[in-house]
Amino acid sequence: MTEEQPNSETEPGKPEAPAVEPAKDAELAKDTPVQEAPAKVEPVAIAPVPRPEAERDMPLLRIEGVAKKFGNFRAVDHVTLDIRAGEFFALLGPSGCGKTTLLRMLAGFETPDEGRILLNGKDIAPVMPHERPVNMMFQNYALFPHLSVRDNIAFGLKRAGMARTDIKTRVAEMVALVKLEGMEKRKPDQLSGGQRQRVALARSLARRPQVLLLDEPLAALDKKLRESTQAELMELQRRLGMTFIVVTHDQEEAMTMADRIGVMDAGRLEQMASPRDLYETPASRWIAEFVGDINLFEGQVGTSEGGRLAIETRDGGTIYVAEPRNPLTKSVVSVAVRPEKVKLSRRVLAADGTSAKAFNWLEGVITDVSYLGGITTYKVKLDSGAVVRSSMANTTRLLDTYAASQRVVAWFTPDDCLVLEQ
């Protein structure tokens, strides 16, 4: 760490790395809650970019109606999106949905056909990649094979015209940050996959970009390493207060790490929400099916009574749902319910007048049981022929569970249902 640096004579008594402007140091002390943290954290804290007071409400990055076509293929179709400073934002979508193209436009490797990309209120669409205060971590890491770990990390600093002693300090900080001490002299082909990932991360962080773009940063790591690296990335982002935009096709990864998730499909931004909202109130059937598992029942909108709306479904009979906040505009809708909200029991419980609408009861036969350790998932074939999926946590060790071909009742409350119009 910096304290041990023999060459910290540039700024004696000052643990922070030389910031570009003094304003950043003041900002650092104010905005990052690292004062009480162990001393080793401090040198690597990177100040959020200071911005004039008037622009505080302005998002750090604003993408306005950006579109990009490759030939006849609409890769990105008029995406509008705001990203706040210090946010961990994830772009989630199946492959070919345009998320990487959008990221590459932010980095400057593609130019948008239409729309503007505003960084701190300035349009950066015509700015060349090397002139943007944005750095990218590439999916395959793109480490320079002919350079050592140290030179890879120092590469961007040299180009920025930093003084040699400052570069040395910064590289040492970065190496410590990603825990690669002792590896500085190695070449990329002498590193493991996880170590390469760290070098790539350190290299892209070294210039202290305003926004760090990460293209599938964890895709090449195995599961265990991916999980620990996820946690490290989040920790790093919080500590540095930097804005991260990560592109991923892995919804679990996006849900774990991001403050907000933008879901893309066929070049369009379908929904932008917190992980919880994305899962619990998906905007469309497509998103409901893309993010997690879902049971869908199509039906006609029926009568409303006491805050309960009846939907006449073909597969599940009448399903009572909580009255949606916004009035429905269509008469044919889908009722969506997540499998973990569907419980099973052996028979219909007490059925007086009020509880008829307090629960939805669907009778059927279990056709499939998958024991997954923490949970067990069941497939229940209803009398109508439709299949309802239920997953229940195995909260006790010895309690008997339901078996295949057993007759059961699948039930869920109206509040657990969601009405989707599209």
Next chain:
Amino acid sequence: MASRRITRMTRFNITALVLGLAFLYLPIVILVIYSFNASRLVTVWGGWSLRWYYEFFNDRAMLDAAWMSLRVGAVSATIATLLGTLAAVALTRGERFKGRMLFSGMLYAPLVMPEVISGLSLLLLFVGLDAGRGFWTVTIAHTTLTMCFVTVVVQSRLGAIDRSLEEAAMDLGCNPLRAFLSVTLPLIIPSIAAGWMLAFTLSLDDVVIASFTTGPGSATLPIRIYSEVRLGVKPEINAICTMVIALIAVVITVASFASKLSSTQGENAVPL
């Protein structure tokens, strides 16, 4: 290279190997041995001697021709390497420009074009332009011949280098030219060196094109040898040929080491 299936050195395999190598190299071996012949007659062995080497280094005309060949080889190989590398970059890194297929086709045409046709057409061009034939006409002719070889060598290496390396360099503050110079060039420099050496040796042993495009007083070594041989083979020719063989062997060895170095840094080897 070695096929997996040949695991044992059977008698048949050894015989085939010896016969094959003999067919390829016996004439050269004989030439080398006879270059040390003391006798004036080419076919009669008169004991070991360095006489003909000594003779060569006192033969002004031969030395001039050798010097000419080396200069033509070095200059044409350098120009060919420069242009060939640029062409390789355009083909692998450039946008899908219109006429890309035509460009690469035209680039590789000299590879399969009979040398007589290339030589004749260049001769017609130089005569038409009224260019005095000599060092520069041969150099230009050899550049056109060898450029495509450099392109092939460099292009295969460039194609194996991940495009995102240059993007990463740009992302870290390099303009496109700087990104090429600081990241791509160090990775392909062994291939460029291999391409240069290939071009140099090709230029060194070319007779056909040189004979069309050279002028009086600027004969290259192969042309000089050819014209001498027409009057009868002197043992001195053997000595010269031995030295040329030695030179080419060294250059090719260095070139293949260079391309091996290049391939250990990356994934794919350069076909040489």
